Amino acid sequence: MNNVLIYTENFDGKFKKSIYEIASYGSEIARQLGGQAIAISLGDVAEGELKSLGTFGISKVLTASGDLFDTFQNLPYAAAIAQAANQENAGVIIFSASNIAKAIAPRVSVKLKAGMVFAATGLPSNLNPFTVPKKVFHGKAFADVVVGSERKIISLSQNSFGLREHPADIVIEALPTETSTASAIRVIDTQKASGKILLNDAEIIVSGGRGLKSADNWQPIEELAEILGAATACSRPVSDEGWRPHSEHVGQTGKIVAPNLYFALGISGAIQHLAGVSSSKVIVAINTDKDAPIFEAADYGIVGDVQKVLPQLNDAFRKFKAEN
Numbered sequence: 001m002n003n004v005l006i007y008t009e010n011f012d013g014k015f016k017k018s019i020y021e022i023a024s025y026g027s028e029i030a031r032q033l034g035g036q037a038i039a040i041s042l043g044d045v046a047e048g049e050l051k052s053l054g055t056f057g058i059s060k061v062l063t064a065s066g067d068l069f070d071t072f073q074n075l076p077y078a079a080a081i082a083q084a085a086n087q088e089n090a091g092v093i094i095f096s097a098s099n100i101a102k103a104i105a106p107r108v109s110v111k112l113k114a115g116m117v118f119a120a121t122g123l124p125s126n127l128n129p130f131t132v133p134k135k136v137f138h139g140k141a142f143a144d145v146v147v148g149s150e151r152k153i154i155s156l157s158q159n160s161f162g163l164r165e166h167p168a169d170i171v172i173e174a175l176p177t178e179t180s181t182a183s184a185i186r187v188i189d190t191q192k193a194s195g196k197i198l199l200n201d202a203e204i205i206v207s208g209g210r211g212l213k214s215a216d217n218w219q220p221i222e223e224l225a226e227i228l229g230a231a232t233a234c235s236r237p238v239s240d241e242g243w244r245p246h247s248e249h250v251g252q253t254g255k256i257v258a259p260n261l262y263f264a265l266g267i268s269g270a271i272q273h274l275a276g277v278s279s280s281k282v283i284v285a286i287n288t289d290k291d292a293p294i295f296e297a298a299d300y301g302i303v304g305d306v307q308k309v310l311p312q313l314n315d316a317f318r319k320f321k322a323e324n
């Protein structure tokens with residue numbers, strides 16, 4: 001049971017950075033256990049993309065594609081991952097902390113009788129007993145969770161481990177999926193939000209608060225998002241006022257996000273807001289109040305009027321993009 005199985009979720013056939021991050025993380029745990037890091041990929045992913053996992057220490061990738069795996073479905077996905085864990089004698093199964101993982105990991109946990117830690121923030125601090133760190137109470141405290149079961153499932157918070165290259169020779173093998181994994185659900189159509197980057201997928205988020213003063217002042221925020229290929233978000237009062245849709249609200253009562261770069265524009269940085277964004281890798285804040293709490297959480301801060309600073313920032317980013 002020294003092997004580690006990593007579920008490498010794909011997005012239209014491509015792996016995101018968070019997947020290479022869990023590959024790095026799972027490989028490190030496998031090294032500590034003296035086992036192999038094995039990935040499982042479901043759905044259509046090109047060979048070159050699968051092989052790219054080798055850069056991060058994966059020595060084997062199991063694949064299953066076809067009708068059953070064309071679109072995400074809980075039951076066949078969970079069954080295939082549990083089957084792969086059994087086939088490869090994996091003692092630890094790793095997921096990213098995505099919405100899809102939230103749907104599948106508990107099912108795999110039941111199938112394998114495996115204890116689960118969701119949204120871990122680092123490597124196990126101890127292998128015996130198996131102890132994994134995670135944030136609790138909306139990021140206000142840390143807990144060390146001891147998993148007593150023989151098998152363990154961990155999902156990793158985005159940006160909490162980073163990418164670590166350990167190039168390995170990688171083999172690709174088909175997983176013979178069992179017919180019993182067939183789902184009673186048939187997906188007949190999928191409609192994707194077009195033209196917008198979804199908050200949970202975004203590597204960069206541009207977020208506005210009450211300091212923007214009205215819905216009419218969002219144009220420079222949307223402009224920055226467009227220049228950077230970012231998603232837009234907002235604080236709760238902004239969505240309560242109806243300036244922006246509720247789907248953009250981040251924080252304790254909204255979406256929890258962990259992008260590489262988070263712009264907090266005209267946002268005070270209340271604890272309930274930070275609960276949803278504090279895992280961002282880099283936070284940039286613009287606020288007129290130099291004592292606003294957001295500056296304590298921010299890596300970079302500009303004290304100034306967002307309506308004056310943002311157009312200049314947009315011009316600078318546009319120029320930089322044109323020149324590079």
Ligand SMILES: Cc1cc2nc3c(=O)[nH]c(=O)nc-3n(C[C@H](O)[C@H](O)[C@H](O)COP(=O)(O)OP(=O)(O)OC[C@H]3O[C@@H](n4cnc5c(N)ncnc54)[C@H](O)[C@@H]3O)c2cc1C
Nearest residue numbers: 209210211235236251252253266267268272273287288306
């Ligand atoms: C149970 C509970 C749950 C909550 N959940 C959430 C949540 O999920 N998400 C969330 O966001 N909030 C949440 N809140 C609300 C939270 O407490 C704050 O009230 C909210 O985050 C404040 O939003 P804000 O920063 O946009 O507005 P404000 O606190 O009004 O801050 C506006 C900021 O803009 C600055 N400003 C003003 N004019 C300008 C300008 N021209 N240029 C630049 N800066 C300017 C001001 O200095 C100020 O710092 C929750 C509250 C409770 C009680």
